[in-house]
Amino acid sequence: MFAKVATDAALDKTFDYIIPPDFENKVMAGSRVVVPFGNRTLEGYVLGISKTTDYKGKLREIKEVIGDRPWMSEHILKLVSWMATYYMAPIELCLKAVIPAPIRNTNKGDGFQSRLYIETLIDDEEELSQIADLKLTERQLALMNALFDQGALPMGAFATEQKTTPATLRKLEEKGLVKIFEKTERRDPLAGKNFLPSKPLPLTEEQANAKKIICDAISQACDLEKPAPKPILLFGVTASGKTEVFLQSIAEVLAVGKSAIVLVPEISLTPQTIQRFASRFGKITAVLHSKLSDGERHDEWHRIYTGEARVVVGPRSAVFAPVHNLGLIIVDEEHEPSYKQEEAPRYNARDIAVMRANYEHAATILGSATPSLESWHNSNNGKYIIASMPNRASKQMSKPNTIIVDMRLEAMGKAAPPVFSKDLIDAIKRRLTTGEQVMLFLNRRGYAPHVTCPACGHTEECEDCATGMTYHIDDNRLRCHLCGIERSCPSVCPQCGCENYKFTGIGTQRIEAIAKKLFPSAKIQRMDADITARKHSHEEILARFRAREIDILIGTQMITKGLDFPNVSLAGILNADSALHIPDFRAGERTFQLIAQMAGRTGRGLLPGDVYVQTQTPEAPAIKFAATENFSAFAAQELSDRKELDYPPYSKYICITLKAESNDAVSAYADLLAQQLDSISNERFRVLGPSPAPLERIKKYWRHQISIFTNKTNLVLAYLKEAQKTLPPPNGVTIAIDIDAMNTM
């Protein structure tokens, strides 16, 4: 028998190995093995087994099998192979995405943490005194006394407490008085947290209808005679109670003995979210997220792998969780760009979820208040089933009011529009008198994104990136937001010596400073990546906001997602245009999503909510339709524009980014590749570019892009695969091919 093995080394290939007779029952597809490779040994996975091999040379034998059973199911292997082909990613990178490093790299043993425990074998002092010839020292006697009636104690902690050493305790073991043993300790990311059990809440009619559609899909998933159920798009406005529908759907899946995976964007994986799942499902809940320690990640993975954990909550990588008997995958906020991985393998977890559910005959729910136009289109054309929840779950909660503030009027008679419109200032003041809370959004951190000398025009720019340095007022430093380089802000212009640097443009720090002047009595807090770089500060700020110790919360993206504060009745988007004017065909879609998300943060309690949108382009469809919360009208308009231009979802978008330290080298190769692509396309697909990327230079690298829009994805993939051999990038030029790209910068 022969095994096809993909090693951990970067080779993008599989190799055949002989399965020695001893291992015939042990080596299976998905097994992790150790194989000889040249004069080294490598670890890797068996992707398949066959009776024959096409390899003509001399084959070598598998040396070792790691673990007692395969690390990946046949379904996951199929998914890996699809992912490698579709996203043009090396197979070993796909395998690494599926089995993360803390699970894979367990060179010393199995990766579990065990701890030494000590326990007395003698009941009490009396029993101890009856043992002949003991001759205990006073110290040893005291230690024995401390152990009586205590059960097993962690030895290290006991030694410290008793001011003794493990060697001394071992002496007691030699005398047969205590036993010292190892016990596996679970590193539990939820340790020390108490979750009160929660019961299913009564459903509104809309929620009940949605649940019915989902339950039908779940029963179809249980019937292997039928095709796998179609994905369900759960289109529910913010606060319509999607999470409760998710929870009750999961309960249905558990009841038939299956497991569920819930994907949430990393940014929404707040303690609040985790609590909702852990409260409902208790110990069978596993949580995976980027802040886990390697040990916690390892142990959670194994709890899922052994079938102990049956509900998995996590960000995009959790789509690969090794659950047993998958019944349901939920992708919450399915439109979120963070489901797309920006480095190879450049997969979209939402699309992987749909694919995996199909392979494993499971149900899928994609939830959103503002679905991606891809998913919306799929539900229009019958590929997906739609379940709608157009109203908020609680009758007392009214829909938020969206107020569009035309900043062109505010700017009249002034050099530039003010940061805060008069309407917004008045609205904030009203909240401050009534004790209601306010959230203000700006998508730029720092104080000022442009630092210019008024005398000679010199601007402070990053030497390695084609971008201006952002001024941070709290430590008087300039930072590049692309590469992270920082330096102190010179007090005089290095070119002409002028002392009056001009700080233009606005960042969150500046908003904070202006707000403090406008609302001197208000308690104002800023929350952005600069602030939350400190561990737990994110949670601390949210806890203080919840406790109403903050009146106005100013922040970036991180305040727009999933937060639920009943006392917030006003949200302000200070510059809606900044999202609208990025060079990306999804700019309108993103802007609509942003406004809807911010509106969703308000009016979640008994207070009605308002969202103020400051813009200079109130006529833009994304803003116009967001004002009436009319997603379907916006989607209809946007889809008709996209159809005209043949943009996704009417075509697939492939973004090829080429980069090099030499601009000449990268631009010459980009020209060549684009020409080739264009000549073979024969009008079967559209090639745009090459052109300098919107972020033309990052970390010393010049970047060029070629965009392809196609309905013949396989053809393009085949050609690109071929081109990597026939037209390889010259030395120093790297190529990144992003299929279904979300980020065009």
Ligand SMILES: [Zn+2]
């Ligand atoms: Zn100057």
Ligand SMILES: [Zn+2]
């Ligand atoms: Zn830079």
